[in-house]
Amino acid sequence: PSTIHRTDYTPPPFLIDTIELEFELEAERTTVTSKMQLRRNPQAAYCPELQLSGEALQLISLRLDGVACTNRQIDEAGLTVYDVPDAFELTIVNACEPASNTSLMGLYLSNGHFFTQCEAQGFRKITYFLDRPDVMARYTVILRANKAAYPILLSNGNLIEAGDLPNGKHYAKWHDPFAKPSYLFALVAGQLVALEERIITHSGAQKLLQVWVEAHDLDKTHHAMDALIHAIHWDEARFGLELDLERFMIVAVSDFNMGAMENKGLNIFNTKYVLANPQTATDSDYANIEAVVGHEYFHNWTGNRVTCRDWFQLSLKEGLTVFRDQEFSADMAAAGAVNAAAARASQRIENVRILQQVQFAEDAGPMAHPVRPESYVEINNFYTATVYEKGAEVVRMYQTLLGRDGFRQGMDLYFQRHDGQAVSCDDFRQAMAEANQRDLAQFEHWYSQLGTPYVLVRSQYDEAARTYTVTLAQHYKPVLNAPYTASAPLLIPFAIGLVDANGQDLALQLAGEGAPGTATRVLELNQAEQTFRFINVQTQPVPSLLRDFSAPVIVEYDYTDDELIFLLAHDSDPFNRWAAGQRLVTRTLLALARQAERTQLTGNQLNQSIIDAFGRILRDETLTPAFREQVLTLPTEIYLAEQMDQADPAAVHTARQYLRTQLANALSHDWSTIYARHQTPGPYQPTPADMGQRALKNLALSYLSNSKQSAHALHLAQTQYDRADNMSDRSAALAALIHLGGQPAQAALADFYQRFENEPLAIDKWFALQATQQRAEMDLIKLVRTLMHHPAFTLKNPNRVRALIFSFISGNPAQFHATNGSGYALWVEQVLALDTLNPQLAARLARLLERWRKFTPALREQMHEALETVLASVHSKDVREIIDKALI
Ligand code: B3K
Numbered sequence: 001p002s003t004i005h006r007t008d009y010t011p012p013p014f015l016i017d018t019i020e021l022e023f024e025l026e027a028e029r030t031t032v033t034s035k036m037q038l039r040r041n042p043q044a045a046y047c048p049e050l051q052l053s054g055e056a057l058q059l060i061s062l063r064l065d066g067v068a069c070t071n072r073q074i075d076e077a078g079l080t081v082y083d084v085p086d087a088f089e090l091t092i093v094n095a096c097e098p099a100s101n102t103s104l105m106g107l108y109l110s111n112g113h114f115f116t117q118c119e120a121q122g123f124r125k126i127t128y129f130l131d132r133p134d135v136m137a138r139y140t141v142i143l144r145a146n147k148a149a150y151p152i153l154l155s156n157g158n159l160i161e162a163g164d165l166p167n168g169k170h171y172a173k174w175h176d177p178f179a180k181p182s183y184l185f186a187l188v189a190g191q192l193v194a195l196e197e198r199i200i201t202h203s204g205a206q207k208l209l210q211v212w213v214e215a216h217d218l219d220k221t222h223h224a225m226d227a228l229i230h231a232i233h234w235d236e237a238r239f240g241l242e243l244d245l246e247r248f249m250i251v252a253v254s255d256f257n258m259g260a261m262e263n264k265g266l267n268i269f270n271t272k273y274v275l276a277n278p279q280t281a282t283d284s285d286y287a288n289i290e291a292v293v294g295h296e297y298f299h300n301w302t303g304n305r306v307t308c309r310d311w312f313q314l315s316l317k318e319g320l321t322v323f324r325d326q327e328f329s330a331d332m333a334a335a336g337a338v339n340a341a342a343a344r345a346s347q348r349i350e351n352v353r354i355l356q357q358v359q360f361a362e363d364a365g366p367m368a369h370p371v372r373p374e375s376y377v378e379i380n381n382f383y384t385a386t387v388y389e390k391g392a393e394v395v396r397m398y399q400t401l402l403g404r405d406g407f408r409q410g411m412d413l414y415f416q417r418h419d420g421q422a423v424s425c426d427d428f429r430q431a432m433a434e435a436n437q438r439d440l441a442q443f444e445h446w447y448s449q450l451g452t453p454y455v456l457v458r459s460q461y462d463e464a465a466r467t468y469t470v471t472l473a474q475h476y477k478p479v480l481n482a483p484y485t486a487s488a489p490l491l492i493p494f495a496i497g498l499v500d501a502n503g504q505d506l507a508l509q510l511a512g513e514g515a516p517g518t519a520t521r522v523l524e525l526n527q528a529e530q531t532f533r534f535i536n537v538q539t540q541p542v543p544s545l546l547r548d549f550s551a552p553v554i555v556e557y558d559y560t561d562d563e564l565i566f567l568l569a570h571d572s573d574p575f576n577r578w579a580a581g582q583r584l585v586t587r588t589l590l591a592l593a594r595q596a597e598r599t600q601l602t603g604n605q606l607n608q609s610i611i612d613a614f615g616r617i618l619r620d621e622t623l624t625p626a627f628r629e630q631v632l633t634l635p636t637e638i639y640l641a642e643q644m645d646q647a648d649p650a651a652v653h654t655a656r657q658y659l660r661t662q663l664a665n666a667l668s669h670d671w672s673t674i675y676a677r678h679q680t681p682g683p684y685q686p687t688p689a690d691m692g693q694r695a696l697k698n699l700a701l702s703y704l705s706n707s708k709q710s711a712h713a714l715h716l717a718q719t720q721y722d723r724a725d726n727m728s729d730r731s732a733a734l735a736a737l738i739h740l741g742g743q744p745a746q747a748a749l750a751d752f753y754q755r756f757e758n759e760p761l762a763i764d765k766w767f768a769l770q771a772t773q774q775r776a777e778m779d780l781i782k783l784v785r786t787l788m789h790h791p792a793f794t795l796k797n798p799n800r801v802r803a804l805i806f807s808f809i810s811g812n813p814a815q816f817h818a819t820n821g822s823g824y825a826l827w828v829e830q831v832l833a834l835d836t837l838n839p840q841l842a843a844r845l846a847r848l849l850e851r852w853r854k855f856t857p858a859l860r861e862q863m864h865e866a867l868e869t870v871l872a873s874v875h876s877k878d879v880r881e882i883i884d885k886a887l888i
């Protein structure tokens with residue numbers, strides 16, 4: 001397989017102005033007729049032949065300007081038509097086979113309905129086309145199918161006409177008035193029903209909103225519809241962006257590789273991110289649905305109206321749209337909360353937690369790449385945490401540097417210049433710079449530099465001069481098999497506060513300034529090293545560094561435990577309060593892990609002041625329950641292993657379990673009080689306040705089930721399981737019961753299965769809860785293998801595979817990395833099984849071993865062998881690219 005390089009971009013030799021597509025939808029073999037108006041691109045080098053991409057297609061006929069055309073050739077990559085005129089009409093008839101398409105790309109079947117997925121390069125599995133995002137065409141689509149089997153026929157844009165045909169068939173004709181790249185094409189056909197709403201948007205236009213699902217899921221569509229309506233209003237209010245189509249549709253599909261897809265006017269969603277009622281969905285499901293519905297809707301402008309020139313620019317739409325959905329969720333949470341700032345901070349903490357856990361690890365491994373990658377073999381492998389989450393941080397930094405109004409002006413200019421175009425990350429940066437009359441040339445390094453930057457902080461208090469000097473130095477650390485250095489210093493917005501001995505923020509005044517200013521200051525670090533001198537500092541402060549996580553960097557500063565305890569208690573920046581707690585607990589856990597490598601952890605090894613500090617947070621009623629839950633949630637084992645020089649999953653597991661038990665026992669009285677006090681009376685509501693209460697209460701239950709009071713915990717868990725009126729409480733109770741083990745666990749698992757037998761998303765939880773249980777005496781590899789033989793398990797459904805196999809590997813690293821290699825054997829089998837079935841999913845699974853070099857020598861060797869075994873029989877370029885990079 002060949003490597004595609006960013007710098008090799010050339011404009012498309014031909015443009016396609018319009019396309020008329022006709023589908024004869026049949027499960028085994030669907031016929032597609034495509035009539036396109038093409039012309040030579042005046043901006044491109046002359047090319048005598050036309051090359052169209054096509055994969056797994058059968059060509060039936062080809063006509064050029066109405067005349068049968070034989071001057072052509074077909075190979076694995078597609079169709080070449082020789083010596084074409086400057087402007088012409090091409091009519092292609094081809095067939096594809098939806099029923100046997102298990103890749104879930106192109107046209108495929110799920111539960112007997114037709115769906116498409118075209119991003120990034122799935123359209124070429126439907127028909128021959130210039131399948132690249134800088135070719136934007138106007139689409140008219142006619143769908144024909146058996147009316148009884150497929151009563152609903154949907155495509156992008158507006159419905160023009162529909163009617164019956166002979167032989168029990170019917171048709172629908174759709175027209176999308178906006179030119180779009182082929183990756184945004186979609187069709188859906190099946191037996192579906194819709195929840196409908198009509199709304200009036202800013203300009204006074206009426207819009208039809210629909211959420212399409214299978215009939216038995218109609219009662220689970222209201223939350224998604226609410227989220228869509230909120231998203232539409234939010235984009236008008238915050239960015240002045242209005243819905244541009246008469247109708248906007250969301251369709252739920254069970255078999256889907258990702259979360260959702262922003263096809264123009266016809267968003268297709270994984271059921272997991274649409275369906276919710278209190279019985280089947282947890283609070284996080286509700287929150288995720290709101291975020292993903294928002295995300296896909298926001299793509300209508302950031303992605304669809306202005307799209308990407310090439311796939312290297314993916315973060316242009318994804319980073320920006322993640323940033324937009326994060327802001328949407330934060331505003332929604334703030335609007336529904338008593339303490340708006342706290343609600344916002346809790347959202348920020350969740351976002352950063354994912355960045356630190358997933359993206360930082362990716363950036364330190366063999367798949368490390370810049371936000372704008374330089375090359376790829378398979379573009380699907382680059383829908384990564386770097387492109388999405390780090391990309392969102394890069395966009396957030398514009399807002400931090402330019403202010404909210406400045407950022408909005410940049411967005412306005414971006415749309416004014418580029419509406420209807422396929423553009424690059426440079427165009428976005430240029431619009432931000434020009435709208436604010438700022439030179440943002442240096443900011444480009446955020447797009448080209450890979451690796452997580454470190455900012456080393458040194459501070460000095462001069463008592464006589466009453467000055468406090470802060471020196472910031474940016475650098476990189478060499479990482480395993482991806483050695484790199486900085487090409488040039490980044491522009492890093494570094495927010496800082498200084499906290500005095502009473503826990504109060506100082507009003508900051510830099511040398512040369514006439515008067516003290518705000519409590520938080522965004523320093524602009526734009527050199528390798530820079531010193532900032534604060535004046536009129538009466539006593540030695542504790543620095544609060546990188547407030548609200550103002551840049552995606554790692555701060556290095558030698559905080560003492562006492563300083564961290566102080567910040568955890570007093571920092572006015574809630575994000576940094578949480579961060580101080582995480583730093584403290586991570587430090588403690590790593591020390592315990594090192595100790596666990598040498599000896600047994602027994603008795604009380606902990607510094608009492610740390611336990612006291614966490615106890616005070618737990619009892620502090622002025623803090624929101626959501627925030628207390630976040631502070632008292634320990635970092636994951638994966639994150640902790642990543643912080644070690646040599647990852648030792650067993651030691652990390654021992655350390656984390658030890659600390660959990662210590663915190664459970666030392667604070668057991670508090671946990672019991674919290675559990676009793678934070679019940680949410682009344683019917684289930686997914687409001688920030690109730691969600692926070694449930695999160696804290698269920699964390700208490702989890703700690704109690706790790707404490708000496710297991711009989712008490714068992715009683716609470718059983719009662720909660722039986723009485724629960726919502727899935728958050730029921731699944732948390734089931735998790736506690738599973739942890740406590742024995743007959744009650746088996747009974748609850750059986751009950752849960754029976755209760756939700758017809759709810760696939762709940763059954764996913766049933767698999768995941770078992771796969772992520774933390775019981776040392778349980779052989780989980782054996783359990784996972786047993787569960788793989790359960791009639792409800794199938795490799796064909798990505799959600800199910802993620803629920804069982806992915807959850808186990810990421811949730812239980814200590815057992816996955818068993819020294820006998822049984823976890824790796826399971827991994828090899830499943831990667832190879834998925835490799836032919838669904839390469840995209842297989843590649844995601846393959847990535848779970850990419851950090852093999854980071855592990856202790858004994859594990860490393862076995863992982864190496866497992867990678868070699870996969871390499872020997874891999875078929876897909878998706879998996880091959882991952883393994884090749886891992887083995888470099
Ligand atoms: N744009 C899609 C992702 C498509 C992934 C293709 N492998 C979903 C999203 O980011 O909104």
Ligand code: ZN
Pocket residue numbers: 295299317318321
């Ligand atoms: Zn997206």
